[in-house]
Amino acid sequence: xxxxxxxxxxxxxxxxxxxxxxxxxxxxxxxxxxxxxxxxxxxxxxxxxxxxxxxxxxxxxxxxxxxxxxxxxxxxxxxxxxxxxxxxxxxxxxxxxxxxxxxxxxxxxxxxxxxxxxxxxxxxxxxxxxxxxxxxxxxxxxxxxxxxxxxxxxxxxxxxxxxxxxxxxxxxxxxxxxxxxxxxxxxxxxxxxxxxxxxxxxxxxxxxxxxxxxxxxxxxxxxxxxxxxxx
Numbered sequence: 001x002x003x004x005x006x007x008x009x010x011x012x013x014x015x016x017x018x019x020x021x022x023x024x025x026x027x028x029x030x031x032x033x034x035x036x037x038x039x040x041x042x043x044x045x046x047x048x049x050x051x052x053x054x055x056x057x058x059x060x061x062x063x064x065x066x067x068x069x070x071x072x073x074x075x076x077x078x079x080x081x082x083x084x085x086x087x088x089x090x091x092x093x094x095x096x097x098x099x100x101x102x103x104x105x106x107x108x109x110x111x112x113x114x115x116x117x118x119x120x121x122x123x124x125x126x127x128x129x130x131x132x133x134x135x136x137x138x139x140x141x142x143x144x145x146x147x148x149x150x151x152x153x154x155x156x157x158x159x160x161x162x163x164x165x166x167x168x169x170x171x172x173x174x175x176x177x178x179x180x181x182x183x184x185x186x187x188x189x190x191x192x193x194x195x196x197x198x199x200x201x202x203x204x205x206x207x208x209x210x211x212x213x214x215x216x217x218x219x220x221x222x223x224x225x226x227x228x229x230x231x
Contacts, residue, residue, distance in 0.1 A: 184203045
């Protein structure tokens with residue numbers, strides 16, 4: 001078996017990989033938004049409701065970017081937290097609008113150190129996200145040192161479509177065999193990237209995918225997984 005080509009670039013998913021939603025987009029925020037419409041939600045059920053909603057996500061059959069997917073996803077979370085009734089959609093729309101604001105997010109503490117380590121090894125860095133959020137604003141807000149970025153909202157296709165990965169690699173001036181992908185979705189990030197020939201790693205911060213040998217507990221483990229430093 002031939003040796004893999006030298007690594008030139010690393011692609012990162014954004015949400016739940018580099019950044020997490022702040023309180024306004026978590027359990028307390030859902031409860032507050034619903035309360036304005038007379039619904040009483042249980043914020044303690046947010047994580048369980050979100051995990052269940054992830055399982056039920058159905059992308060567009062042609063993997064076109066479809067904002068309605070995320071509205072339905074948010075509605076599922078609201079119902080999982082105990083909400084129901086005619087105002088669910090309006091509440092979901094209000095919450096999804098909050099996802100457009102960069103200041104509603106927080107970087108994970110390991111994100112910047114991991115990216116700096118990749119830079120120290122001369123690697124280019126790109127972001128690939130299934131979102132309609134303005135990634136240029138997001139990058140500027142958090143002062144991220146990246147070379148390229150692409151969102152499904154602008155590109156038109158969502159991960160795991162090959163085209164969004166190829167578009168990101170083209171911006172980085174490299175090819176799949178010289179790149180790696182890191183993200184929290186086994187299907188969108190890992191399977192989608194590997195289908196093109198990228199190396200791919202599943203970021204499993206919550207330990208939901210025990211037993212996988214490609215799962216990283218956090219981004220501190222990434223340099224060793226890429227063979228940049230001793231494990």
